Amino acid sequence: MLKSLNSPSVEENTKYKAIVIGGSAGSFQVMVKILSEISNTMDLPIILCLHRLKHIRNGFVEALQIKSRKKIIEPEDKESLKKGNVYLAPSNYHLSLELGNKFALSTEDMVNNSRPSIDLTIQSSSYVFKDKIIGIMLSGANKDGALGMSILKKRGGFCIVQDPLESTINTMPNAAIEQANPDRILNTDGIIKLLNSLKLS
Amino acid sequence: MxxxxxxxxxxxxxxxxxxxxxxxxxxxxxxxxxxxxxxxxxxxxxxxxxxxxxxxxxxxxxxxxxxxxxxxxTVNVTEMFRDPTLWRELRDKLLPEIYSKLKEVKIWHAGCSSGEEVFSMAILLKELGLTKRTHIVATDIDHNIISKAKEGKISLKNMLDINDKNYTRFMPSNSLSNYYKVDNNYAFLDKTLVENTVFKEHDLVKSEVFTKFDLILCRNVMIYFSQSLQNDVLNKFHQSLFIGGHLIVGSKESISWCDANVKFGIVNSEEKIYRKIKD
Known part of the structure; x- marks a missing residue:
């Protein structure tokens, strides 16, 4: 297939400004690997929404931080999104991004039995970044995130789903594949390779 | 969505x-x-x-x-004893300190929603034997939710899945079920807990400051406001506190960028407890 000059491949395209990642059961180890192998020069901010125990407020950031090359932050309400950082949705709050690149937290009802809900985080991040965001959906046991990914895709964002064959639990990747028609289906190494080969503006 | x-x-x-x-x-x-x-x-x-x-x-x-x-x-998702570590901090440190200095204490639950936090505080005060020395005002923008708060009626599912568990983390040796009766899939909290609480309609955006307090709890309310409104509301809380009075906000809320921030000291950064240090 010929590549159109108007639409460079994702790696060549310098338009991307942020990455949003969702995951649930079976995604923790994948996320640890991604964060430990992602290069420091890839400085797009990463917004992370992983399902987690609501009563355990502390420890999750620390666990992710151990092998991560990037600083992981659980943002406070209205905290600004900054380059190079990883932002993790806090337990028992929904995490949205608002215009002006500020985070907004909320205790609204659970969505897909989840708070934080991946759908809300992806949807709001894609609203802010439109076609300049890369969405990644990892292993998980429900369909939270699939609608968010389909909206991200519709707005022109680049959509990656973890290969269901590699995923510990493939319900979430399969739902995302079905609803969002992703641009790439990749295993963990493939995701890392793609992120590390991104050309940045 | x-x-x-x-x-x-x-x-x-x-x-x-x-x-x-x-x-x-x-x-x-x-x-x-x-x-x-x-x-x-x-x-x-x-x-x-x-x-x-x-x-x-x-x-x-x-x-x-x-x-x-x-x-x-308005968002009315709330829990009894949400963040059990805060409630332990209140029990073990902050309240004993406040009551050691004051004969009577005035508490404001701003944005009380369906009253879970009002009842939590009432239970804590009862356990500490401080009820009689306390005046509580609980306010919300929504008239309907205030009526609900007064009833102390909570779905049994929420009571068992959320509130009971929070309470057990707060106080492993006791059970929240001592404070409610179950009927028809609802838990009915002991209403005498809030018999002296004043519930009233109050809009943090439009309503005026109405009196001064020793302690204000406003947790996970200001997250629904823009930064400029948060700034205004913090000014109102500042005006509504006596010097030395305390403000508690939600665990992921920050007042650090508000104008009035300089008039508050941090008492506990993890639990978001602040003290008014100047007028």
Whole structure:
């Protein structure tokens, strides 16, 4: 297939400004690997929404931080999104991004039995970044995130789903594949390779 | 969340806010846009209205509908003893310190919603034997939710799945079930716990400062406001506190960038407890 000059491949395209990642059961180890192998020069901010125990407020950031090359932050309400950082949705709050690149937290009802809900985080991040965001959906046991990914895709964002064959639990990747028609289906190494080969503006 | 989220334009929201402002004197223009938009979509879905325009028509023509709208637009998800570590801090440190200095203590629950935190505080005070030395005011923008708060009626599912568990983390040797009776899938909290609590309607945006307090709890309320509104509300809380009085906000809320921040000292950064240090 010929590549159109108007639409460079994702790696060549310098338009991307942020990455949003969702995951649930079976995604923790994948996320640890991604964060430990992602290069420091890839400085797009990463917004992370992983399902987690609501009563355990502390420890999750620390666990992710151990092998991560990037600083992981659980943002406070209205905290600004900054380059190079990883932002993790806090337990028992929904995490949205608002215009002006500020985070907004909320205790609204659970969505897909989840708070934080991946759908809300992806949807709001894609609203802010439109076609300049890369969405990644990892292993998980429900369909939270699939609608968010389909909206991200519709707005022109680049959509990656973890290969269901590699995923510990493939319900979430399969739902995302079905609803969002992703641009790439990749295993963990493939995701890392793609992120590390991104050309940045 | 639904597909509809795509179709709502900021201009539609502005129109809605304008109608509410001019007709009912509530100001939502400085609410956090992401959650406000979701709440509007939720109302449109619940009432099967199909569009913001139809919602605006009903708000305009039916004051009774507006009351229901107000109940739905504000977020009323709350828990008893949410963040058990805060409640332990209150029990073991902050309240003993406050009551050692004052004969009587005035507490304000600002944005009390369905009253879970009001009851939590009442239970804590009872356990500490401090009830008689305390005056509590609990306020919310929504009249309907205040009526609900007074009832102390909580779905049994929430009571068992959330509140009981929080309480056990707070106080492993006791059980929250000592404070409620179960009937027909509901838990009914002992109403005598709040018999001296004053519940009243109060809008943090529009209403005036009404008295001074020794302790204000306003947790996970200001997250629904824009930064400029948070700034205004913090000024109101500052005016509503005696010097040395305490303010507690939600565990992921920050006052650090507000103008009045310099007039507060940090008592506990993890639990978000602040003390007013100057006028």
């Amino acid at each position: 639904s597909q509809l989220i795509e179709d709502i334009e900021i201009i539609d929201l502005r129109n809605l806010i304008h109608v509410i402002q001019s007709q009912y004197n509530y100001d939502f223009s400085n609410y956090a846009i992401s959650s406000f938009k979701r709440r509007v979509i939720r109302v449109i879905e619940i009432y099967k209205l199909g569009s913001v325009k139809r919602l605006i028509e009903r708000v305009q023509s039916e004051p009774k509908f507006f009351k229901d709208f107000l109940s739905e637009i």
